[in-house]
Amino acid sequence: MEFGEKVMALMERAERLAEPAYRQIERTIDRNQWKVIAAFQKHKVSDFHFASSTGYGYNDRGREVLDLVYADALGAEAALVRPHFVSGTHTIGTALFGVLRPGDHLLYITGKPYDTLHKVIGKPGDGTGSLQDYSIGYDEVPLLEDGSPDYPAIARAIQPNTKVIGIQRSRGYSWRPSFTVAQIGEMVRFVKEINPALVVFVDNCYGEFTEEQEPTEVGVDLMAGSLIKNPGGGIAPSGGYIAGRADLVERAAYRLTAPGIGGEVGAMLGATRSMFQGLFLAPHLVGQAVKGSVFAAAVFEELGFTSHPRWGAPRTDLIQAIRFTSAEHLITFVQGIQKASAVDSHVVPEPWDMPGYEHPVIMAAGTFIQGGSLELSADAPIREPFIAYMQGGLTYSHCKLGVLTAIQHMEDKGLL
Ligand SMILES: *Cc1c(COP(=O)(O)O)cnc(C)c1O
DSSP states (O other): OOOOOHHHHHHHHHHHHHHHHHHHHHHHHHHHHHHHHHHHHHTTOOOOEEEEEEEETTTOOHHHHHHHHHHHTOOOOOEETTTTTSSHHHHHHHHHHHOOOOOTTESSSSSOOGGGHHHHHHHTTTOOOOOTGGGEEEEEEEOOTTTTOOHHHHHHHHTTEEEEEEEOOOSSSSSSSSOOOOHHHHHHHHHHHHEEEEOEEETTTTTSSSSSSOGGTOOOOOOEEETTGGGGGTTSOOOEEEEEEEHHHHHHHHHHHTTGGGOOOOOOTTTTHHHHHHHHHHHHHHHHHHHHHHHHHHHHHHOOOOESSSTOOOOOOEEEEEEEESSSHOOOOOOOHHTTOOTTTOOOOOBBBBOSHHHHHHHHOOOTTTTTTSSSSSEEESSSEEEEEEESSSSHHHHHHHHHHHHHHHHHHHOO
């Protein structure tokens, strides 16, 4: 962990620069931490709620209270929080299938959704049981050049059978801006003016606790996210949550288990305490990760690279994109992040042809939870314009170590 003078000087410059942004992030941590603790207190969370259940999991009071605490922490009427959701995609799919019926129409108004959702939406007659295979119509309205929603096109695309409006809050792995909760509120007002019965759904992955409000506090009807991202606080072993209007959450629960059973059954298999404690930790850890993203943006901007969002821009998710000038910079960055991990630091990631991707992809992920991306990780497809996507970091110091290690490697290779 020896850094040269140049790298140390860069660190100090970047931290001085980012100081006001850090103050702002710390205020957001406070608000969200207090909001989460208030939800625990309101529902009188006690040690016995952390007990495990087996079999059907009938009368698992911990599971019931976890749902109530999540709902309050997210400003929603109801929530369904389960380790049985295998991933974010499964959680989002469950929410959409819960609400949509054959003949209905789903309209995404923030452009093409995240890659793993393409197969959930599917194609008519694809035989996979996708939304379109079940005769649910689908359209998406591309974003404008500047990354904002195309309101006139949205108005034209809403059909009489449109039931759900889909919004993706985070940029995912694209160079577009993420949508703030205020912007999502504007989208809700716009579409509800056209038809107040529309159900607005938000893919909230990577967004939780980065701002002081959640989409469900600005009129969104239903949202979903992954517990191995922000709200799991780095320790929930797996799972997802769906939150929003009680009737819609109930329908999603019928889809997760079975009609008539819903959320009243489901053994928690020992995960309850980690899910409570992860939620308690989440506001702080999300703040650490966001500070890490701001730091990365600041140092790479100082070095003349382009970052998105810029270091001083408001944040609404964890993802920090950095555009490098060559494949070698990109690979060195990702390898530096891996080298700074507590887990698997001895492994050197290399680009490989991942199924489903057109270009070789390189990934750094030295994580305690497999694929956990509130933990420091980085991914990059090896293609122009050479963009690395970095996210997470359970501690700010670790984020800094990752970024500085990457820069030291670039310096050692004569790339700076
Ligand atoms: C991560 C993510 C998903 C899907 O999550 P998985 O857990 O990888 O299935 C969906 N949407 C967005 C915006 C995400 O970041």
